[in-house]
Amino acid sequence: MALVGIARLASQGELLEAKREVEYFELPSRSILNRTKPNMPFRWTINPYRGCEFGCKYCYARYTHEFMEMAPEEFEDKIYAKTAGAQLLRQELGRTDRRDWIAVGTATDPYQPAERRFGRTRAILEVFARERGRHLSLTTKSDLVARDVDLLREIARANVLAVNLTITTLDEKLARALEPRAPRPELRLQAVRRLSAAGICVGVFPNPVMPGLTDSDTALDRLARTAREAGAMVFGGGALFLQPAAQKVMLPFLAREYPELEKRYRELFAGNAYLGRAYKDRLAVRVGRIRERYGLAAGMIEYRPELWPGEEQGELFPLE
Ligand code: SF4
Numbered sequence: 345m346a347l348v349g350i351a352r353l354a355s356q357g358e359l360l361e362a363k364r365e366v367e368y369f370e371l372p373s374r375s376i377l378n379r380t381k382p383n384m385p386f387r388w389t390i391n392p393y394r395g396c397e398f399g400c401k402y403c404y405a406r407y408t409h410e411f412m413e414m415a416p417e418e419f420e421d422k423i424y425a426k427t428a429g430a431q432l433l434r435q436e437l438g439r440t441d442r443r444d445w446i447a448v449g450t451a452t453d454p455y456q457p458a459e460r461r462f463g464r465t466r467a468i469l470e471v472f473a474r475e476r477g478r479h480l481s482l483t484t485k486s487d488l489v490a491r492d493v494d495l496l497r498e499i500a501r502a503n504v505l506a507v508n509l510t511i512t513t514l515d516e517k518l519a520r521a522l523e524p525r526a527p528r529p530e531l532r533l534q535a536v537r538r539l540s541a542a543g544i545c546v547g548v549f550p551n552p553v554m555p556g557l558t559d560s561d562t563a564l565d566r567l568a569r570t571a572r573e574a575g576a577m578v579f580g581g582g583a584l585f586l587q588p589a590a591q592k593v594m595l596p597f598l599a600r601e602y603p604e605l606e607k608r609y610r611e612l613f614a615g616n617a618y619l620g621r622a623y624k625d626r627l628a629v630r631v632g633r634i635r636e637r638y639g640l641a642a643g644m645i646e647y648r649p650e651l652w653p654g655e656e657q658g659e660l661f662p663l664e
Contacts, residue, residue: 540575547578
């Protein structure tokens with residue numbers, strides 16, 4: 345069968361590097377800014393990489409490799425770095441409203457191991473460092489984000505910036521099982537401390553909250569308290585959803601590691617990628633109470649840092 349669209353582009357990608365079983369490729373791109381559906385909290389998304397080496401069992405983005413005619417497992421082994429992202433971004437920003445939120449890292453992690461070598465996320469942030477009045481959020485599971493603290497500070501001087509660290513659990517053993525190659529939760533907390541000490545608005549997101557694994561009141565409360573102590577201002581809390589591509593990895597994982605949960609998950613997600621309204625509503629109430637307890641906000645906030653000693657804070661672009 346002839347490959348078309350993204351599958352064809354992926355098949356033509358030049359091999360950048362092969363390490364262990366992971367291979368890195370260039371992915372020629374026509375565009376870097378993707379418009380979201382109207383009900384999303386952000387208007388645009390940017391994902392500098394396709395595929396993610398962290399290999400979280402529940403990862404919803406595995407389906408994106410299916411578009412390239414690959415198996416969901418190859419999502420962690422074949423990583424595509426988008427070409428010319430920064431150059432495209434400079435061209436494409438002109439068609440966006442400065443008040444629109446732009447979210448980096450909605451489908452794949454922008455600070456996965458590939459970023460150490462290829463720096464595609466950093467190149468994109470360098471574009472934003474020259475912007476004014478933008479609304480930018482960035483989500484990651486990696487402490488590598490702290491490498492860019494100076495650049496992020498520069499962005500936050502003249503734009504609204506939110507950096508979110510995803511921490512699903514503080515239990516190291518559970519985190520290792522669920523997110524085998526992602527940095528340990530403690531390393532992610534260190535990044536929260538470093539960024540918040542630099543005056544950057546940081547959130548901690550326990551998403552996806554997983555029934556029977558990470559959704560107890562005790563675990564969520566401890567996570568929120570620890571996040572607050574590390575300097576986080578925002579605490580998320582969205583429930584797990586499992587599309588068919590993610591189910592192909594998550595359900596066999598549960599069968600091996602948590603057999604008592606596998607049957608329950610099969611029932612919960614039979615014919616539907618989403619958990620029921622009742623569970624989601626109860627979770628929202630519980631997380632809301634926990635947020636209140638620790639003075640944490642629910643989502644993106646228009647946080648403008650205090651002036652740093654001896655520095656002028658850039659003015660936000662006047663909004664017409
Ligand atoms: S870090 Fe995010 S994108 Fe990467 S595997 Fe985990 S859930 Fe997927």
